[in-house]
Amino acid sequence: MTPKIVLIEDDLLLAENTKTILELNGFECEVAHQGQLGVELVKSVQPDLVVCDIMLDEVDGFEVLKRIRAIQEFIHLPFIFLTARADFLDKRKGMNLGADDFLTKPFMSKDLVETIRARLLMSNQKKESVGLEIKKNAVDVFYNISSHEYLTPLNGIVNLSKMAVSMIQNNQVEEALPLLEGISISGNRILRTTRKLLWYNQLSNHDNPWRNSTSGIVHILKLQKQIVESLKKGTTAPFEFNIRSNINVLYGYDEVLLEFVLTEIFQNIIQYANPSYKVYADTRLENNYLVLIIRNHYSGNYQVSSQDIKPFYQAHNPKDMNGTGLGLFIIQEWVKTVHGQMEVLGQNNLFEVIMKIPVSI
Missing domain, CATH: 3.40.50.2300 (Response regulator)
Known part of the structure; x- marks a missing residue:
């Protein structure tokens, strides 16, 4: 280059x-x-x-x-x-x-060129050194959080499966249905974590994980409501969600990928929301762009901005936090690939994510 x-x-x-x-x-x-x-x-x-x-x-x-x-x-x-x-x-x-x-x-021309080349070489060496340190830290951090992100849902799947099998064998099919739903929730959680790790690995190697994504029409309002209902089943924390939208359809997007993106954003918002306040999602059309503004009043005491969104951020900042800390980083990288913008701001117990993406790609 x-x-x-x-x-x-x-x-x-x-x-x-x-x-x-x-x-x-x-x-x-x-x-x-x-x-x-x-x-x-x-x-x-x-x-x-x-x-x-x-x-x-x-x-x-x-x-x-x-x-x-x-x-x-x-x-x-x-x-x-x-x-x-x-x-x-x-x-x-x-x-x-x-x-x-x-x-x-x-x-002298020679002095100018040699000075620039020397400074670029030093800069590249520094970046490589920092990159190796970041990757090492990321691996160390993930070892510390993997028990929660993998073993917790896996234990849920194993234990719920045993109970569901026993119930079905005893013709207690109705009683087994909530257990099967719990297995599905735990499985989807592991799937999301695995996807994030695979995509992060590709991004680390300068490979676009989404270059072969399928494209089609996505009913964005319907998708948001489905995601919220799914997240409600997967959390014990009560919360109210207010969704407003003046745009219903996106064109050229992979619905599975967009579902992942929105789920990660909503999950981050819901996970730390103060249940005394509603969570708001406002989706609007502005100059052929979809603008999603989602905000909550959060519990705990921390500050975060767009510049803080880096791989494994949450694991390095464990105040009231868990998870891999990869979700918002990966979304931020995906938004760039569709020539959109994303901002994150958390302060004074208010957390806000603003995502702007083209209506059609």
């Missing part, structure tokens, strides 16, 4: 020459001639590295770096300053703000 560079330079001739040098050496390069435009360009392009002049009009290079570092996903983005003077105070200020390197104008 060709490395992407954002160059922020207000000298138009120097910017054009530098862009040419970078492209001749195998980089993609996007240019901004003002500081704030550079920040916006970084947000949209999501580059592998930024090269930025210090002396810019209005918003200087130091402020550009400060604004970029304030964005969670760009905390470790490699950042190289260009400066017309090798001033120690400038360098110290830049380093304190998180700059990775400095190049003094005028610079």
